Amino acid sequence: MLIGIVGKPSSGKSTFLNAACRTAAKVGAYPFTTIEPNPGTAYVRVDCICQEFEVECNAKNSICREGVRLIPVDMLDVAGLVPDAHKGRGRGNKFLDDLRRADAFIHVVDASGSLDAEGRDVEPGSWDPKQDVEFLEREISMWLVQILQRDWRRLSRRAETEKMSISTLLGEKLSGLQILETTIKEALRDAQLQTDKPTEWTDEELEVFVQKLRHRAKPMVIAANKIDRAQADHYFESLNQLTDETVIPCSAAGELALRNLSEKGIISYQPGANQFEILQLEKLGEAERNQLQRLQTEILDKYGSTGVQQVLNTVVFEILQLIPVYPVEDANKLSDHDGNILPDVYLVPKGTTARQLAYKIHTDLGDTFIHALDARTKKRLADNYELQANDVIRIVAAGATH
Template identity: 45%
Template sequence: MQIGLLGKANVGKSTFFSAATETPVQIGDFPFTTIQPNVGIAYVSTTCACKHFKINHNNPLCVSGIRFIPIKLIDVAGLVPGAHEGKGLGNQFLDDARQADMLIHVVDISGSTDLQGQHVNVGSHDPREDIKFVEEEFDYWFKQILEREWQKLSKEIEKKSTKLADGITDRFSGLGVKVHEVHEILQSLGLLTKKPTEWNDSDITKFAQTLRKKIKPMLIAANKADLCKDLEITNEIHRNREIVNCSAETELLLKKAAKANLIDYIPGNEKFVINKNVDISSQQKDALNLVENVLSKLNSTGIQTALNSAVFRVLKLIVVFPVEDETKLSNKEGEVLPDAKLLSENATAKNLAETIHQDIAKGFLFAIDAKTKQRIGADHQLKNGDVIKIVSSLSRG
């Protein structure tokens, strides 16, 4: 699971990355501070299965019944208008973005940076322009891929040496596009029966836009939301896009304070607790008072919410807990609920086996649902929060 983090200069993208991954990166006040993509581990959170079974267990990724699941976060470098033409670090930017399953676009929702990332007065820039230009960059990129060999593809289809969906899929093979996805889009746009030679510019543009939305879904992280007088603009954007209000700077401050043992804080929570056993300076107290103001306005810093929304709402993934002993809910070493897997919402028991080891999947006999104690087959569709034991004729390795 890889999520690409993108945004223009000075919107707080690197701060978001540091806050989400606790990985120190260069945070600068000028374009291209991030030259190479920073890669770190962030976590999405869900209710741990220990809550269902009402048990306690020692797992560093379970905190008070909240289970944290690692994902890879890529801080993509060099987004500027014209990236699809190679401007700025355009070619590298698109290559890095290619690797991501989805994208989080960090936007300065307070409107305090212009399109080039230069500082302006709060509210004097319309952040919807940033959203539009990023979506257009990807649309142009997809359109270029399609147009590059359009004449050649048209001839191949006329000669019946390839089918339309197959030919287009081949052109997007580097992005992991599936034939059935292309087929669905062609059908929805009424292009399945239209000859490529009859396609106009509008047809190619619509196809590129629809494909981009499907295979590179995007969530807007409305950063610096605490600086907004009101949040009406995010409500408006939310009508046709996934958007989460956040304050990366606040989350980073909380993570640093928690690491210094000044506070107890669980990412995603609306509150934090000051540690009574530690002396806090007046400067630190003032900073934490400002943090409380942000939390009261936004309900949380929004960073954890953005990550969770990306994985569970946009990508629609579920969490399944594989175990080797369904009665003790453990692995062979006795670790209780040792692992949590992210799977697609229509994943089966066999799909879970494949994520554990190919040999386990190859020798799949049946599985056991630890919650219901029932035996289930290979095609049984799993649900979020399931605890599953796989029984296989082949051992791992």
């Protein structure tokens, strides 16, 4: 799974990546600090089922820390987008091709209104960030339009002359963008387009279709960043009212500071928490003490967290609607064949069946699937059983078990 971090220059994308992934991507108070994309691995956090089963995990594909399972998700921070990037302005929009595989985007917005459209400093509060939301969604749509337009004529003619479904042809064309034919069909319905006459679609109609497709295929959460600065709470409220996207108040810089101090052992802090504990007060200078005090009262007390972890969990569990499931090979010991307890957790879309899980683990396991077993009840589950969050599943297959 891949989550893309997008937004205008200097909104705090690389700071968000560094806070979430403990990377060292270059950060700078000037536009286009990032040119080449920065990859990272963040973790979403769920209560691990080891507590319920009263066992100690030997987590392999994830981390279990004091009953909290940290599940890795890949992230990619890219260059800043500016209005009319699709016409080549700024760094253009070609770099978004690195985000073809992205399942969702985090739009990092400067909620303090201190940067213009190009990411240059302006009087704090003088730039209304709602413009950033509008232009960014348009630029992402235009990126998709340009991908489609490359051979739209040939594709639409072929659909009509060969009497092929336009959704099937679009599905083939867009498979590299992780877009399924079912999603395309839904977007065509949303756009109310005549699917038997694609050659007659106007450019505007194609754009409407792409907007609907973007909304479904590349869903977005808005991180109202720099919430620690003046004016930001006001703009956060108005952003929240303006758009149907989820908007989460966020201080990437605050999270970064807390994680840095926590890693040095100076404070104790769990990402996502609404408080921290100072362990080594003597190691903090007066400025740092004041900064921590402000972080507590102006961010954690006010918003409940720095927002970074909440943005990640919202993308994975609310927007993408993924659920954690634990495959095991021994349903009694809850282990793999080496005896590791609850080694793996998979994030799968709601509605995933037992057989689909088998395919995710290994193609052979899917092909030779016989039935699955619920480790809690020891009941057999059919191939079309829809997995539930926190299921512990053994897959029984011909020749191989898991």
